[in-house]
Amino acid sequence: MWKEVRAIPIEDPSEIQTLYQIETETFGDLAWSWGMLEGELRHPFSKGLLLRLHSQPLGYALYRRQEREGELLRLAIKPDYQGKGLGKYLLSELFKRLISEGVERLYLEVSEVNQRGLKFYERMGFKLLGKRENYYKWGEHARVLYISLKEVKDDKGCY
Numbered sequence: 695m696w697k698e699v700r701a702i703p704i705e706d707p708s709e710i711q712t713l714y715q716i717e718t719e720t721f722g723d724l725a726w727s728w729g730m731l732e733g734e735l736r737h738p739f740s741k742g743l744l745l746r747l748h749s750q751p752l753g754y755a756l757y758r759r760q761e762r763e764g765e766l767l768r769l770a771i772k773p774d775y776q777g778k779g780l781g782k783y784l785l786s787e788l789f790k791r792l793i794s795e796g797v798e799r800l801y802l803e804v805s806e807v808n809q810r811g812l813k814f815y816e817r818m819g820f821k822l823l824g825k826r827e828n829y830y831k832w833g834e835h836a837r838v839l840y841i842s843l844k845e846v847k848d849d850k851g852c853y
């Protein structure tokens with residue numbers, strides 16, 4: 695079934711309804727608001743990939759790209775579909791896309807409380823760059839991670 699899953703570039707701001715639904719389902723109280731998503735989609739450096747099984751949206755990635763650097767802002771797989779390899783697929787598709795656009799490093803921030811997310815990113819080859827104390831609203835610390843995209847293909851076999 696997963697062979698039919700596709701990661702499609704988000705070109706159309708009208709996809710915001712789809713993103714908002716995935717966002718609230720996945721993050722609950724910590725979800726970005728409609729306004730935050732809309733603002734991000736309108737940012738000139740912002741891009742997204744939507745994961746679909748036929749017409750069914752299963753997840754998405756939102757990122758910014760500027761010259762040789764990228765920043766992953768949001769990555770979500772709907773709860774019922776987590777732990778089945780889809781996050782890995784979506785991130786691998788994003789890596790391919792960024793590499794083809796000449797991006798060399800991808801950064802992200804993740805809460806220290808989000809052990810699942812941290813393990814996932816570690817498994818995908820991200821490394822620790824530093825910490826941001828009390829970064830989030832409820833005082834949680836953030837870890838700043840990065841991956842050198844030149845090393846992805848050979849070392850991690852993500853493709």
Ligand SMILES: CC(C)(COP(=O)(O)OP(=O)(O)OC[C@H]1O[C@@H](n2cnc3c(N)ncnc32)[C@H](O)[C@@H]1OP(=O)(O)O)[C@@H](O)C(=O)NCCC(=O)NCCS
Nearest residue numbers: 768769770771776777778779780781782810811813814817
């Ligand atoms: C984090 C998230 C994107 C991962 O996607 P996923 O589809 O659940 O993960 P996958 O099934 O693709 O797992 C990929 C790899 O990470 C590992 N992994 C995933 N969850 C893990 C966990 N809880 N503990 C340890 N390893 C884990 C898997 O074992 C797998 O490694 P493998 O290839 O060696 O088997 C998804 O769970 C999610 O949307 N979570 C909620 C939102 C979130 O935290 N987003 C990230 C921060 S913005």
